[in-house]
Amino acid sequence: MKILVLALDSVFDTGLTVMLDALKLANRFAAMQTGGALTFDVSIVGMRKKVRSGQGLAIPVQAIASNVKPDWVVVPALNTSTPELLVPALGRRDVNEAKQQLRIWHAQGAHIAASCIGTFLLAETGLLDGGEATTTWWLGPLFRQRYPKVALDESRMLVPSGRIVTAGAAMGHLDLALWLIHKASPELAAMVSRYLLADLRSSQAPYIVPSHLAQADPAIQRFERWARDHLKEGFSLDEAASALATSPRTLQRRCQAVLGKSPLAYFQDLRVERARSLVHGSDMDLDAIAAEVGYVDGSTLGTLLRDRLGRGVRELRADLR
Template sequence: MRIQLLALEGFWDTGLTVTLDAFTIANNFAAAQTGGAPHFDVSIVGVRKKVRSGQGFAIPVKSVTSDLKPDWVIVPALNTSRPEQLIPALDRRDVREAVKQLQSWYAEGARIAASCIGTFVLAEAGLLDRRDATTTWWLSPLFRQRYPNVRLDETRMLVTSDRVVTAGAAMGHLDLALWFIRQASPELAAVVSRYLLADLRSLQAPFIIPNHLAQADPLIQRFEHWAREHLKQGFSLQEAASALATSARTLQRRCESVLGKSPLSYFQDLRVERAQSLLHGSGLDVDAIAAEVGYEDGATLRTLLRERLGRGVRELRANLR
């Protein structure tokens, strides 16, 4: 499998190196077991002759040439963690050239993948339009507003859609690399994940911090403050809208456009976050925690936690120790 890592100026160092390390370990184990050629022929290419990482290290890259025909292209994340950094970066000349190159490779049959902020480059190229995708969770409001034609689900760690694969935030680079290795050999992927102490995760949801998402919009931020004060009382869309001096319809639409979910769903996110905190440090039993977040019994809370986080109360408490 020929894989090109398309490195852009100022990429996130860890994203590139953890990807390279995972493939190197996989090749080493495969060679030791079978004595054959490596599964993964990986190289770093660039639209510029010289590329520096976000930490300022000079990275040797191969120039993109017309005879370069990759099976896969992976775009590591840019080292820009905030919207005010990312938006100008996407308009850089090298990024625009990379977008055109990705479009060309895709038209020629290559498959494309990216993790974290690298998914924004794929979206700029139009490769995610009308497709399911994920991205770095804390920039999902910006992604949703900038690329309305993408079916975004930032709760998922990895999404495959036709010839495009997207992965989630930061260490999602490792999840993406393990996905590639799993396509070649599930047994090899299991060995690599154990050596790297890396669980194969299906969800980003347990890592999402709701108030970070709320900061993307003033009305949502005010709604978040109101919701935290009313977790015990339960949710009323009309009551929330009146308290925020807006209409229920406006609040509903704003939540959908910024967060990709209803006000009730976001309210439940806050319940889950609060419940997780109480499971960790309060010593309360599940029924008492349920009452603290507005539920009559622990069974309802257990169901919500399982649906949102993919884990039960016992697993969550074990993970927090």
């Protein structure tokens, strides 16, 4: 499998290296099994002769050869973790040239994978339009704003869509690497996973901080503050809208546009976040915690925690021991 890793200036160091290390480790195990044959033919390419990482380290890139037809092109994240840094970076000359090159590779039949903020670069090409994707969870609101033609679900860790696959935040690069290795050989992926002490995760949901998402929009910030003050009560869309001096329909639309979910769903996210905090930081039993976040009994809350976080109360408390 011919893989080109596209490294641009100020690429996220960890994302790039974890991808390369995982593929190299897979090749080592493959060579042991086959007597020398490599599963992955990996090259690092760049739009410039000299490329430096976000930490200022020189990256040994090769020039892009027109006669090379990759099976996969991997786009790691740029080292720009906030909208203030990311939006200007997407207009850089080398980034614009990379967009055009990605369109060429895709037209030639290549599969394309992007992780974390690399998904923004891929979305800029238009290749994700009409398809599904995930991205860095805390930049989900910005992604929705810039790319309304893409069906975004930032709660997922990996989203294959046609000949494109996108992965989530930061260490989602490792999940993407394991996914690529699994495509070639499930046995290799299992071995690499065990050596790296890493499992292929399906969800970013346990890592999402709802309050960070609210910061993307003043109206959602006001809704979040109101919701936190009313977690013990049953949710009322009419009461929430009235408190924010808006209509229920407008609040519904704003939540959907910014968060990709309904006000009720976001309210439940805040309940789960508060419940997890109490599980970790108090000796309260589950029924008492349930009462604090507006549920009648602990069993209902326990089921919700397991569904949302993939872990029950005992596992969550065991994490702190």
